[in-house]
Amino acid sequence: MKMLINVPERVVADALRGLAAAHPDLLTVDVERRIVVRRDAPVAGKVALLSGGGSGHEPLHAGFVGPGMLDAACPGEVFTSPVPDQMVRAAAAVDSGEGVLFVVKNYTGDVLNFTMAAELAEDEGVQVSTVVLRDDVAVSEDGESAGRRGTGGTLFVEKIAGAAAEEGAPLVRVASVARRVAESTRSFGVALSACSTPARGAPTFDLPPGELELGIGIHGEPGRERRPMMTSGEIADAAVAAVVEDLRPDSPVLLLVNGMGATPLLELYGFAAEVHRVLAERRVAVARTLVGNYVTSLDMAGCSVTLCQADEELLRLWDAPVRTAALRRGR
């Protein structure tokens, strides 16, 4: 597998150097310690949002650091959670005294490292609250596994809770908004190809040309079910069915049609049209739509559908200004 890299060991550091070079107005990047911080942090009187996770999901999370969204991101090695030292240092850098919200995706490694980091940060006098994303409906919540994964829904939590923090809401309020979004959000992903990690240089699982994988996560792991290749419309039918039948929305939704990294936007917009068709057939009103590569899995081809049932307040916070490397509107 050909890759645009120097050596596998430096992939994350090289990307952070590029992020720093591209966005000096927005970000302060500590390449060695692997911490990306909002340029003007700490922002006086504002609750800070901190997230992180394995690399390979770009622009998540560092691409969402900036006014109206995250204050700090801690990237780990590819598909490996960051270590507590990163989160403790980042929390100290962004805490204005109003506290820090940790946004964590439900993977064993992320949860354990963020839990340890929260304890250590609190020992240093930083007030920490945590929200854990578990939006992926492909995984059963029967207690027989690590439980549902955090995937595309992370973007909704980081944007909406980030807007609440930007408005000056206190930590308990920002955390409750974040939890409300997390509980109102569901996702489902589909892979047309596996992804290749830089260290391995080859696909993480074997997916024959004529087949696709339904119910995948964002780490190149196999999914729930393998089927013969389907059309965009058939994939939309399956993905929307999985999400809607779990979420059962009774008010308008925010829709994220997300690319996994190697699917062209031409295909993704065609897929977005099919998703809108299926939602209309199911009488689900769409309040806002975002289409693009936001929560990716390296060079995996495929897509995910995320729906967030949004009330008036969540919709207003979704529409609020944001200025980050990957998502900008309103100023």
Place this chain on the structure above:
Amino acid sequence: MERDRAQDGGAPAGAPRGAAGLDADFVVRWLTAAAAAVDREADRLTELDAAIGDADHGANMRRGFRAVTGTLAEDPPATPGAVLALAGRTLVSTVGGASGPLYGTLLRRTGGELGTEAPRVSSAEFAAALAAGVAAVGALGGSAPGDKTMLDALVPAAEALPESFDAARRAAVAGALATVPLRARRGRASLLGDRSIGHQDPGAASAALLVTALAETAAEAAGSPDD
């Protein structure tokens, strides 16, 4: 050190000579041997992880244990408890993933049970401390033996350790192999459901390496005079 073992009521059979005196040097040699084993077996651990996880366990463990040996070579603490606590903190800071907090907690809690003051601990004290460390891993991960995790090697090893270091080694190796037919209930492998069956758990495999290194270090200590 030179006490007759018959007079040392707490010393298990097969324990190293001078069982009443596991010191900081013993723990450093154990962790150095463990690092060498992890280094040697890193590719195998990664291959096991590729089957049911995300193919990085060997690389992550190697990074962490290299950091441990580096830190211990630089400034080795004077007591076994302090060595274990420092090694645990180093693993937490360098490994990432689930393995970092879990192995870090294992060593930190074991070291914490020994305390930072005692320059020597008995084998019985060491076995009790390790059992507490293993229990802390179970509490942190919310898991139990049978879930197809490192606990499937660590729990039987801790139970056998009061008998002898070699019994612990045998129990750990057998426990790791016994994860093959299990269905994972914790960690990323659990997301595969039945597809996790038929593969050895990489965490149990690395745990068996650590316990094997411990038994080998103890055997060397027993074999070397005046240790």
